[in-house]
Amino acid sequence: MARERIISGETQRGDTDVSATTLRPRTLDEMVGQTRIVEKLEIAMHAARQRGEPLEHMLFDGPPGLGKTTFAHVVAREMSERPLRITSGPALSKQADLMPILTNLERGDILFIDEVHRLPKVVEEFLYTAMEDFRVDVTIEGGLRGRVVNFNLQPFTLIGATTRAGMLSGAMRDRFGLQFHLDYYGADDLRTILHRSATRLELGYEDGALDAIALRSRGTPRVANRMLRRVRDYAQVRADGRITQSVAQEALNLQGIDDLGLDELDRAFLTALMQVYGGGPAGIEALAATMGQERDTLEDVVEPYLLQIGFVVRTRQGRQATKAAFEHMGLAVPKGTVGGDASPTLF
Numbered sequence: 001m002a003r004e005r006i007i008s009g010e011t012q013r014g015d016t017d018v019s020a021t022t023l024r025p026r027t028l029d030e031m032v033g034q035t036r037i038v039e040k041l042e043i044a045m046h047a048a049r050q051r052g053e054p055l056e057h058m059l060f061d062g063p064p065g066l067g068k069t070t071f072a073h074v075v076a077r078e079m080s081e082r083p084l085r086i087t088s089g090p091a092l093s094k095q096a097d098l099m100p101i102l103t104n105l106e107r108g109d110i111l112f113i114d115e116v117h118r119l120p121k122v123v124e125e126f127l128y129t130a131m132e133d134f135r136v137d138v139t140i141e142g143g144l145r146g147r148v149v150n151f152n153l154q155p156f157t158l159i160g161a162t163t164r165a166g167m168l169s170g171a172m173r174d175r176f177g178l179q180f181h182l183d184y185y186g187a188d189d190l191r192t193i194l195h196r197s198a199t200r201l202e203l204g205y206e207d208g209a210l211d212a213i214a215l216r217s218r219g220t221p222r223v224a225n226r227m228l229r230r231v232r233d234y235a236q237v238r239a240d241g242r243i244t245q246s247v248a249q250e251a252l253n254l255q256g257i258d259d260l261g262l263d264e265l266d267r268a269f270l271t272a273l274m275q276v277y278g279g280g281p282a283g284i285e286a287l288a289a290t291m292g293q294e295r296d297t298l299e300d301v302v303e304p305y306l307l308q309i310g311f312v313v314r315t316r317q318g319r320q321a322t323k324a325a326f327e328h329m330g331l332a333v334p335k336g337t338v339g340g341d342a343s344p345t346l347f
């Protein structure tokens, strides 16, 4: 179920079809929001160009769907004649997987490693000298002890992306000269993204429809664009293609998405926490067992947003539902519930 959630920030089928790829920004100018990252990148790229040097290695971290891969493509487009080379942590199980990629790099090429926190230790360590000295040391079996052969590499730029910066070793993290943390987008930025997408897709829409989508898209551009495509389908079949505010709301209601962007899985989490555990604190394992879900699913795709909007807080004893969460779910707020009279932060 979690994999198919419309509100998931992770890539799904349909995100890579033609309409989706046309929505991806191609230049730094087209990136909406994340202004501090854009500015720092502009300076770094300008300086590297002036010196005629490759860019420093850079790391993008943040939740799925916020633009890490897009930034990597944009940087490659602006800095290199050649296309971005793309691989990922799980695809590199041993040194031999990485070796041909590294030795084929030309001066100034950009190598993108997605999910860099999932690199096996041996591969990660092999990368250290490549990143630092543009050199790899390969042990060749044979003779009494084997021989170490050094290969020199062309100076290149490694761009790493991760949703779990905390799982990256300190040694790895330190080798990225530039580090960028992506945060959830505000409603204004999401609206801008949706306007551009709707224009590119040549849709007829009311502004209110895009507002309705922006408010439900959990601060995540990928989710916003996906919702827009679902609304487009609904409008085409049920409303002569006219995307009005009420059409957008109906389309998203049909997907089980409420006016804060919570779906059935989010509500099941809150219901379990409130009705089975009286609002908590409850441990994540206990909640997972109650719901019949994987703990990882809850930690990766349910909790981050509930924490972000202040519906759940994490304490030493476990997860606790806040007053705002009880109110949203239409349940009486028990005495002593955390959260005072806080209302959910809508970005």
Ligand SMILES: Nc1ncnc2c1ncn2[C@@H]1O[C@H](COP(=O)(O)OP(=O)(O)O)[C@@H](O)[C@H]1O
Binding pocket: 009, 020, 023, 024, 025, 030, 031, 032, 033, 034, 063, 064, 065, 066, 067, 068, 069, 070, 071, 161, 193, 221, 222, 225
């Ligand atoms: N800053 C942005 N401005 C406009 N659209 C964006 C931006 N960031 C992301 N997107 C949209 O969201 C989609 C998902 O972004 P992506 O870079 O694949 O996320 P990540 O790699 O962090 O999971 C992109 O294809 C693009 O359509």
Ligand SMILES: [Mg+2]
Binding pocket: 068, 069, 070, 114, 161
């Ligand atoms: Mg990505």
